[in-house]
Amino acid sequence: MIVVDVGAASQPSTALEAAAQASVELDVDLTLVGDESSISAALRGLAHDGERVRVVHAPLVVDRNLPLDQARALGPLTSIDVALTLLSARSDAAMVSTGHASLLFERAAALLPAPGTPARPALAALVPTIGALEDPGSPGFAVLLDIGLSADADAADLATWARMGAAWFGAMTGEPLARVALLAHNRLLDAAPARVREADALLRDHDDAFAYVGLRRADALVGGEADVVVTDGFTGNALIRGLEGVAEGVETLAARARTRWTWRVGMSMLSEGVARLREHADWQNYGGAPILGLRAPVVVSQSSSGVRGVYNAIRVAQALLERDALARVNAALPVAGVG
């Protein structure tokens, strides 16, 4: 079962449309949480599978732009809390949310702590790599974590996230030995911040669950030099926003090209390549970002996600469940922490 926090979406219709489409096209049962009356009314206008959809009423919907302290003050009747509570009561469920991210992270960590580990959760994004353009058999993505949960990560956090990321990549792709790197501005260890140097030392002393390849620059992420790239939440978030900006730039350029005939001619000659590049760079194709380090799968969809983005987030949640990926991630965590 996938629990979708519909009520907290910046555009309720986006999450709802995605869920409706998923109910018809995917073999999945969905529980939609939010204002039940408005969800029920909107569902009637959407092609969906009524026997696969259940609506759970949550009296309060958190505005995405509400300051965290005010959002927190709304208490346990928000759609985020109701959805997380449903999730915590089941062992066969995952959750997708496009809602108030900070409140979601805080409440998820409180209600769904991973069993027996002191690990801080991390948000893991899928980043398209050029591998998919060159080799159709490659996974076509790398995992970047953390992208926003913990700005003040220390060396132990980075090393733990490396293990979680590697386990998650392995669960999702079937690759036995993920290549793991730490993000830095070059490969020289001496030039890296202290926490990165310490994490490097911890990872060089790791077991054989993954292949640690050392420090890598941001361009190595898209270049596919590593399967898992680890950094703190502040840097990861800045990097992911930059990549999104580049993807939007490609879109804008392609749209501008239509305004001048000489550009149109050029674009039509490159049409297949441009189409592949747009498809490749389109973030909606890469679904949502799962929070690793919880005891149940929670997938965060970006605030700018369109219907396809949320739909793919539901597919990611379904894949997490089917492959029991979170159990593998949590099993990779050392009982007493790394180092």
Next chain:
Amino acid sequence: MSAPDESSTTTRHYRWDLDKTYLRTDFDTTRDLVRTFLQSAEDKRNVPGARRLLQELLAPSSDDEPRMVSFVSGSPRQMRRVLTEKLRLDGIEPHQFILKPNLSNLLTLNFAAIRSQVGYKLEALLTSRVLGARVDELLFGDDAEQDALTYSLYADVIAGIVRGASLQWVLREAETDRRTLRRVMALVEHLEPSSSTRVERIFIHLARRSPTTRFDAFGARVVPTYNYFQTALVLYADRHLSSASTLRVIQAMGAEGYTASRLANSVQDLVRRGFLGRTDVDRLIAALGERDLVLGRPGRELARRMSDVLATMESLDRPPAPRVERIDYLAACSDLGRYVRERRATGGIGLLRRRS
């Protein structure tokens, strides 16, 4: 038309479409069509719960009311032997079984008649009526074609609400061929002003999962349902089915792989759409609770599952789906045309546009 029943009892006439309503048929591609045509009776599959529901509706009851089933289908007459055999295997003996004369339409180059759905079905429904002191009809169709429109039009024609020029306009708008149109108009001319036949409900099986707002224009007489458990529930609420019959439909759905969760969702969906009220839900839950075994578990487990799902709603009290006094058939034809075009354009499920 069948000979009138002179007794004063009410005759129950259940009139079913076949493909996508009673049978799980794929005809979206030429390959599907060929496969369907070549299938043996044994290979044909029912929509889950359809056979059991029909058997329960036809089962003799204490009120001694005559009950009968007829099929009106757009399938070609050449399939009669296989389809009759399929119904025989299901233990269903139809009072009438009307199939479309596609081959003769083809040989006479009447291509418009091959395409025409509304005119063909309306004519077939009118000619195969059962007459009697009082006949209550329940009609069963699906969302793949134009069943909601055709059945509603039929109901209003025999009730004397739509006749003459307005009927002619609607049939033209629905692209009915000239010959069929003339025959329908002649039939209607000889209809009594207000017949003893009454269409009580029209059930539309949402085989294509169409948005249910597509059927709002037809009012509460048309009930779109996602499965035959939902259809059985509405019939249960309308006192057409007993609780024992409804539970047997649940068992049949369970045998087809329906889980308690999907059945509970189905109940919630009907309540949210105003087709099932609190009293009937309570009655069903009480009946389930008394059963030793439903879907291989104690009945009270499914009852509890349904109660839990309903408890998560904001409220169980919903306004019933509104009745429509006068259906705007011309607008309905136009909406339907738009929907079909959209479905073709999106290459599948209607109103789910693939965003680029």
